[in-house]
Amino acid sequence: METETIIETTDLTKRYGRQTAVNGLTLKVKEGEIFGFLGPNGAGKTTTLLMLLGLSRPSKGAATVCGLDPLRMSKEVKRHVGYLPENVGFYGDMDAVQSLEYVADLNGFKKGEAREKIDDLLDLVGLKEEARKKTAAFSRGMKQRLGVAEVLIKDPKVLFLDEPTLGLDPEGAIQIIDLIQSLNKEKNITVLLSSHNLHQVQKMSHRVGIMIGGNLIAEGSIDSLAEEKFGVGEKEYSLEEIYMKYFQEV
Amino acid sequence: MQGLYAVFKKELQDHLSSYRFVILFALIAMVSFITSYMAAVHMRGNLEGLASTKFPFLMLFSTPGAMFSMVQFVAFFGPLIGLILGFDAINRERTQGTLIKVLSQPIYRDAVINGKFLAGVMTIAVMLVAIVLVISGFGLAFVGVVPGIEEMWRLFIFLIISIFYISFWLGLSILFSILFKSIATSSLASVALWIFLSFFISLGAEVVANTVAPIDRKNEVQPEVVLENARIKEMVSLSSPMVLYSDATATIIDPMRKTTRSIILVGPMEELLSARFQNPLSLGQSIVIVFPHIIALIAITLICFAISYLVFMLQEIRT
Incomplete structure (x- = not known):
């Protein structure tokens, strides 16, 4: 490491x-690390x-x-850092692909590049089936996974995840945790994670x-x-x- | 720039595909149709037998047919377009939780507000140009009047002023959507301000004028007092963007109009003189008359947007 x-x-x-x-x-925080931020609500993590x-x-x-x-250099920092806010929001009248396309647009991707990347990411987070479903109809777990896909579009070096497993069922939480761990191992992405769930933090950090x-x-x-x-x-x-x-x- | 363009594109798409745009457009198109139809019918009746009239084409826009002319209609209800396009621009994103997501992408913060404002202005421009073209075509077909080059210029200036006027209200509603976290509050606040500035300011102006320079009706009326009263009334009501706009466009669209003032004191000789020269003003002269109005209108639009810009840039954004 x-x-x-x-x-x-x-x-x-x-x-x-x-x-x-x-x-x-x-x-x-060192490169390639998963750093867990713990603390009660309002402790200043966000x-x-x-x-x-x-x-x-x-x-x-x-x-x-x-x-x-x-x-x-906020703009340059944001080029390298993916931030998944707590309760990430989506435009309800867009489907998963459109939502990702907009984020790709904001990141300055060309049309062709984005298309391919979006397909890969939807595959990675397991939303291939729901690619054309409106985000308004997404469950909490699906939204969270789409949120992860959105922050991964820019190939971040660092991920800031604010309560990534909050409100997810155990299965959904485990999927997210596995995803974070594999991203960290395979792409050497540094992860700064804030959470209340001590078991999960212990497992990952x-x-x-x-x-x-x-x-x-x-x-x-x-x-x-x-x-x-x-x-x-x-x-x-x-x-x-x-x-x-x-x-x-x- | 990449961020600005992305936001602009997305917002424009949203506007053009939203129901509120369709409803608004249908409503406005319908009313402008009806007003210009009434104007055309009215004109046809009046123009019969006249050898040559001056600027018949512009009369399509300035003649009040049944109730109001096209120009008056834009003055009254144009603001509604701006308000409806902007009242939830920022705070909806805030409540949805999409604002922080967009801002955490590699863009400058002002890309969001600039993109939204420009998309709104673009939508307004599309709407107005479409309506003016439709009415023009309608006039060509129905009355058979063909616009001259000066009339086209006048229409073009009218369009530009109208776009700025409605953009002022767009900027104002965006400002409210930044200031107020709740969509209901921001929409009510902007509608309230619109109603106040458009409909109640004339009442206020009267009160102020009658207090400062009361006209004594019992004794002999002094012309100085009447003039003073009118001047104050005008000054106060000019604080309304609607009055600014109506004065400016009425003069631009009607070449026969030589002043924006309501009371003019003329001596008998002067009157005789002016009656002999009933020629229309040239375009340049019309512009000179309402130049302060136009500049003021552009200025308030820019100031309003600048305030929203500043507030948005300095605001703490957490969601």
């Missing part, structure tokens, strides 16, 4: 009025992702993504960060976090136990 740093933040802070959404976040995309302006601090400053109230409380591999909290021992601790331990201490 490569060890180059692909995302770096130093003292990244975002304030809304008096409220601090993200407080002095300093973080490094805000962090938006700042890394250059969609939100940090109050203080700086970030680099793929060696670029998202604040000044190489490293995790725990964020509570805008502060990054802990960061590291699951084993190292367990060691820090419970000491070295025979017992394997689940991420849930570790998380709760951190959570209680705050």
